[in-house]
Amino acid sequence: MTRISLKVDGASCSDDVEPRMLLVHYLRERLGKTGTVIGCDTSNCGACTVHLDGKSVKSCNVLAVQADGHEVTTIEGLAQDGELHPVQKAFHDCHALQCGFCTPGMIMQSVDLLNENANPSEEEIRLGLEGNLCRCTGYHNIVKAVQAAASEGAGASA
Numbered sequence: 120m121t122r123i124s125l126k127v128d129g130a131s132c133s134d135d136v137e138p139r140m141l142l143v144h145y146l147r148e149r150l151g152k153t154g155t156v157i158g159c160d161t162s163n164c165g166a167c168t169v170h171l172d173g174k175s176v177k178s179c180n181v182l183a184v185q186a187d188g189h190e191v192t193t194i195e196g197l198a199q200d201g202e203l204h205p206v207q208k209a210f211h212d213c214h215a216l217q218c219g220f221c222t223p224g225m226i227m228q229s230v231d232l233l234n235e236n237a238n239p240s241e242e243e244i245r246l247g248l249e250g251n252l253c254r255c256t257g258y259h260n261i262v263k264a265v266q267a268a269a270s271e272g273a274g275a276s277a
């Protein structure tokens with residue numbers, strides 16, 4: 120076992136974990152952060168995307184021990200003071216989901232995308248989300264939601 124200490128959604132955590140434990144399993148099984156989901160076992164789908172020190176990562180591709188000393192934000196830590204993050208609100212307003220399984224990862228990736236580029240073109244949005252798969256929507260409304268969030272200044276405020 121290895122002792123890790125990190126911040127998750129603003130709260131400090133310390134735990135003993137097996138060195139092979141994936142960050143996504145730590146978040147879901149130890150911390151109960153089931154908003155972060157597992158959609159594949161090949162690192163393809165992006166459903167498990169979280170932020171590690173503000174940058175998006177696929178949490179099935181990171182060991183929990185690699186997050187030691189770092190800050191993790193999940194979909195559950197995005198809303199502030201009961202207010203949805205502008206990207207969450209845009210996904211809701213633009214109907215950018217159907218089953219919703221891809222949505223936590225899609226939103227976390229979109230926030231990172233807008234942090235990097237506050238006014239992306241449609242092509243840049245599609246490129247920025249290429250690591251996140253959606254089986255339902257055809258992506259059209261997801262792109263519209265990111266554009267709507269950008270026009271609300273989500274990149275600047277995130």
Ligand code: FES
Nearest residue numbers: 158162164165179
């Ligand atoms: S669960 Fe599919 S990329 Fe992580």
Ligand code: FES
Nearest residue numbers: 217221253254255
């Ligand atoms: S909304 Fe169902 S996978 Fe994207």
